[in-house]
Amino acid sequence: MTxxxxxxxxxxxxxxxxxxxxxxxxxxxxxxxxxxxxxxxVFAGGKRLRPTLVAAGxxxxxxxxxxxxxxxxxxxxxxxxxxxxxxxxxxDDDALRRGQPTNHKVFGEALAxxxxxxxxxxxxxxxxxxxxxxxxxxxSAAELIRILAAGAGTAGxxxxxxxxxxxxxxxxxxxxxxxRLLESIHLRxxxxxxxxxxxxxxxxxGGSGPERRRLRAxxxxxxxxxxxxxxxxxxxxxxxxLGKKGSDARNRKLTYVSLYGLERARRxxxxxxxxxxxxxxPFGTRARVLHxxxxxxxxxxx
Numbered sequence: 001m002t003x004x005x006x007x008x009x010x011x012x013x014x015x016x017x018x019x020x021x022x023x024x025x026x027x028x029x030x031x032x033x034x035x036x037x038x039x040x041x042v043f044a045g046g047k048r049l050r051p052t053l054v055a056a057g058x059x060x061x062x063x064x065x066x067x068x069x070x071x072x073x074x075x076x077x078x079x080x081x082x083x084x085x086x087x088x089x090x091x092d093d094d095a096l097r098r099g100q101p102t103n104h105k106v107f108g109e110a111l112a113x114x115x116x117x118x119x120x121x122x123x124x125x126x127x128x129x130x131x132x133x134x135x136x137x138x139x140s141a142a143e144l145i146r147i148l149a150a151g152a153g154t155a156g157x158x159x160x161x162x163x164x165x166x167x168x169x170x171x172x173x174x175x176x177x178x179x180r181l182l183e184s185i186h187l188r189x190x191x192x193x194x195x196x197x198x199x200x201x202x203x204x205x206g207g208s209g210p211e212r213r214r215l216r217a218x219x220x221x222x223x224x225x226x227x228x229x230x231x232x233x234x235x236x237x238x239x240x241x242l243g244k245k246g247s248d249a250r251n252r253k254l255t256y257v258s259l260y261g262l263e264r265a266r267r268x269x270x271x272x273x274x275x276x277x278x279x280x281x282p283f284g285t286r287a288r289v290l291h292x293x294x295x296x297x298x299x300x301x302x
Contacts, residue, residue, distance in 0.1 A: 191223020
């Protein structure tokens with residue numbers, strides 16, 4: 001990780017953590033346990049990648065990172081809800097997440113499901129409040145909410161999760177059809193929320209149509225690269241650093257490594273990072289963080 005990216009991630013993480021801490025305080029009239037379960041997973045660690053993308057997307061379009069931190073927090077809530085549900089016995093059945101017991105191991109399955117539901121719905125309230133605070137007009141505010149819903153919903157992350165479940169115990173053969181299926185899964189499961197984060201920042205900053213299109217293309221490439229790297233780490237990564245046990249091989253999932261092997265998967269990640277870099281050229285120096293991020297996602301060790 002470059003020093004620039006490290007400083008930027010640390011700054012955005014500190015800022016968004018302050019926002020999340022305030023937003024997730026216990027409230028009169030709400031069951032305390034649900035807030036405890038929500039906070040447990042939100043503050044269990046993590047890179048705060050999606051809030052960073054919201055901030056960087058806004059800055060590429062001339063905005064300020066501090067003005068979009070609440071929407072960054074909303075994206076982190078959506079991401080965290082997906083992890084809580086992904087770890088459940090009915091899905092990946094994982095006991096560890098970021099080196100700690102998963103939410104359902106601590107609070108039970110029912111409350112874990114409800115904590116995820118609470119984070120998802122609260123995220124839209126927070127994003128709408130951010131749009132109002134930024135004095136977005138009605139059309140732009142509606143577009144912001146549409147972007148988040150599309151990225152998180154059945155055409156995005158949820159649909160990708162369903163397709164990923166369907167790909168368990170995959171017994172197909174390598175080839176164009178398998179490649180299309182794998183790309184389709186992860187354009188939705190991983191890249192959709194990454195793209196939504198970037199575009200949400202752009203909308204809040206008043207980004208133009210061409211700027212948003214380039215950020216979407218960057219997000220798709222980086223999202224796929226991130227997933228290729230995840231698949232590689234599931235095989236060769238240090239499980240202590242990853243804070244989880246590899247489950248893809250156990251579930252016989254269709255992954256970039258199972259389809260291509262390690263070396264070709266690494267080449268695929270590098271090609272996707274190069275494609276992401278190309279989309280950033282018109283932004284000039286405003287995109288330095290996103291350039292560094294494209295390289296980081298394929299070289300990280302956790």
